[in-house]
Amino acid sequence: MKxxxxxxxxxxxxxxxxxxxxxxxxxxxxxxxxxxxxxFGLVTDVCLKRKIRNYVETVKEDEEGYRIYIREDVPxxxxxxxxxxxxxxxxxxxxxxxxxxxxxxEKIRDFMCSNFYDIRTFGAVMTTFVKAAxxxxxxxxxxxxxxxxxxxxxxxxxxxITRVAITTEKDxxxxxxxxxxxNIVPYAVYRAEGYVSANLARKVTGFSEDDLELLWQAIINMxxxxxxxxxxxxxxxxxxxxxxxxxxGDCPAxxxxxxxxxxxxxxxxxxxxxxxxxxxxxxxxxxDTVEMMRKI
Amino acid sequence: xxxxxxxxxxxxxxxFSRPEMKVERCSYDVMTPSAARGILEAVYWxxxxxxxxxxxxxxxxxxxxxxxxxxxxxxxxxxxxxxAYNGALKPLYISSKAEIxxxxxxLLCDVEYVIEAHFEMTEQANETDNPGKFKDIxxxxxxxGECYHTPYFGCREFPVNFCLCEEDAIVTxxxxxEEKDLGYMLFDMDYSDRANIQPMFFRAVMKNGVLDLRxxxxxx
Numbered sequence: 001m002k003x004x005x006x007x008x009x010x011x012x013x014x015x016x017x018x019x020x021x022x023x024x025x026x027x028x029x030x031x032x033x034x035x036x037x038x039x040f041g042l043v044t045d046v047c048l049k050r051k052i053r054n055y056v057e058t059v060k061e062d063e064e065g066y067r068i069y070i071r072e073d074v075p076x077x078x079x080x081x082x083x084x085x086x087x088x089x090x091x092x093x094x095x096x097x098x099x100x101x102x103x104x105x106e107k108i109r110d111f112m113c114s115n116f117y118d119i120r121t122f123g124a125v126m127t128t129f130v131k132a133a134x135x136x137x138x139x140x141x142x143x144x145x146x147x148x149x150x151x152x153x154x155x156x157x158x159x160x161i162t163r164v165a166i167t168t169e170k171d172x173x174x175x176x177x178x179x180x181x182x183n184i185v186p187y188a189v190y191r192a193e194g195y196v197s198a199n200l201a202r203k204v205t206g207f208s209e210d211d212l213e214l215l216w217q218a219i220i221n222m223x224x225x226x227x228x229x230x231x232x233x234x235x236x237x238x239x240x241x242x243x244x245x246x247x248x249g250d251c252p253a254x255x256x257x258x259x260x261x262x263x264x265x266x267x268x269x270x271x272x273x274x275x276x277x278x279x280x281x282x283x284x285x286x287x288d289t290v291e292m293m294r295k296i
Numbered sequence: 297x298x299x300x301x302x303x304x305x306x307x308x309x310x311x312f313s314r315p316e317m318k319v320e321r322c323s324y325d326v327m328t329p330s331a332a333r334g335i336l337e338a339v340y341w342x343x344x345x346x347x348x349x350x351x352x353x354x355x356x357x358x359x360x361x362x363x364x365x366x367x368x369x370x371x372x373x374x375x376x377x378x379x380a381y382n383g384a385l386k387p388l389y390i391s392s393k394a395e396i397x398x399x400x401x402x403l404l405c406d407v408e409y410v411i412e413a414h415f416e417m418t419e420q421a422n423e424t425d426n427p428g429k430f431k432d433i434x435x436x437x438x439x440x441g442e443c444y445h446t447p448y449f450g451c452r453e454f455p456v457n458f459c460l461c462e463e464d465a466i467v468t469x470x471x472x473x474e475e476k477d478l479g480y481m482l483f484d485m486d487y488s489d490r491a492n493i494q495p496m497f498f499r500a501v502m503k504n505g506v507l508d509l510r511x512x513x514x515x516x
Contacts, residue, residue, distance in 0.1 A: 025364065026364045026365075026366070026398050027362065027364040027400065033363075035361070035405075036361065037361070037405075042363075044363065044365055044453075045453040046365055046366070046367070046453075050392075067388075067389075068389070069372065069388070069389050069390060070368060070389070070390045070392055071389045071390070071391055071392065072391070072392050072393060105374070108374055108377050108378065111377065112372065112377060115388075119372075123452075124371075124372055125371045125372065126371055126372040126373075126374055126377075127371050127372065127373055127374045127375070140445070140452075142445070144445075144446050144448070144452050144453070144455060145453065146308070146453055146454065146455050147308070147309065147453060149308075193455070195445075195446040195455060197443075197444065197445035197446060199444045199445060200444075200445050248437065248442035248443065248444070249440075249441060249442050249443065250440065250441075250442070251440060251441045252440075252441025252457065252458070252459060253441065253446065253455070253457065254441075254457040255441065
């Protein structure tokens with residue numbers, strides 16, 4: 001296993017959408033998610049995590065140690081004897097494992113963490129052999145993401161479209177076109193915030209510096225391999241990373257997040273492009289020990 | 297109460313799941329003592345101490361919102377992993393298409409609390425450990441915003457902002473409400489028997505915006 005990361009990180013992601021639906025709400029007929037009270041748009045944490053998983057899966061193509069556990073479709077079946085190499089166990093010791101070895105859960109946990117990037121990053125829940133082996137049934141990953149929220153209230157526009165091909169014979173008799181609906185957001189900038197805990201990386205999953213670089217890459221490119229009819233034009237515009245000087249961090253996360261201010265420019269009533277916004281970083285609010293990096 | 301501490305915590309969303317509604321998750325009206333303990337443990341914990349929550353102040357009004365998400369319904373099967381050990385030709389993954397399920401969660405939004413707590417020493421403390429030492433570390437971490445991992449309100453996607461609360465008089469959203477009965481709430485889990493962890497409940501009554509947990513009757 002590679003060495004785990006040694007610093008706490010916080011990061012801010014700014015991404016925008018143009019004429020697309022960034023994240024549909026199953027409760028509202030797949031309209032873009034909106035916080036009903038304020039009108040701000042939402043994108044859930046799990047939506048972004050899916051994009052990150054997909055990117056890693058696309059780039060790494062099942063490379064050893066970078067596989068993805070929660071997949072969208074059925075991959076090629078591959079045999080798995082990597083565990084033998086990793087743990088140095090053979091048939092005999094595996095049989096002993098089955099005899100309710102109290103450490104079995106932990107070995108399995110480490111095996112899963114070393115093989116699967118998404119478990120190492122976000123954690124996972126596992127069934128356990130040994131009852132009440134609390135630590136092993138649940139792996140908490142070092143990376144935490146909150147919901148993304150738009151900078152301004154959004155409006156969701158319904159676009160009705162037609163289709164000339166009819167699905168069923170019965171319908172073909174009495175109509176010549178089918179109607180469909182698309183919900184789009186004309187334009188919006190969203191902001192998501194995330195956290196990386198070095199302690200969980202070191203003590204639980206072994207999330208390394210290379211993994212972290214891959215995470216930044218995945219965030220920057222998360223929409224590049226995710227184009228579809230529904231999504232419209234989506235792009236990550238900013239990834240601002242705060243690197244603390246130590247594992248526990250140097251200052252409260254909210255102070256760092258507050259130093260990144262995104263405002264609509266004056267005189268712009270309806271933002272329709274990224275240039276309509278100003279991103280200002282108040283460096284005076286960031287302690288000297290915290291390193292700020294703009295990854296894009 | 298020489299080793300007491302007050303921590304102000306706030307965030308956009310929170311979800312303290314009611315155990316009787318776990319599938320379509322529904323939050324309690326206020327933070328449970330066990331969630332408060334988890335938040336403090338994310339800041340500092342050591343085997344030689346245990347956190348005891350004394351009071352929870354509800355600083356902002358209780359408001360709910362609903363979010364429906366796609367989730368997977370299964371856990372990683374340890375048995376499958378074990379057979380992969382044996383070199384079995386089994387694919388090792390969860391297909392989100394086959395395991396998909398849509399679940400709504402009823403969340404609290406725009407929450408703020410003040411947690412008042414103290415810690416007690418346990419038998420596992422080393423010889424060099426003493427309450428003063430722990431207290432110093434805790435205070436230092438709260439002032440600098442240091443934490444072991446980012447604390448969260450019930451679920452990891454709802455991060456907690458925290459700072460040390462230095463005011464003596466805490467204004468709550470329910471200062472004028474003499475009594476609000478919140479019914480039975482989860483108090484915490486009883487870990488004394490590791491093989492059989494049991495939940496403990498208590499009758500939560502919020503008086504003038506404060507949930508007092510000292511000497512409350514715990515039902516197992």
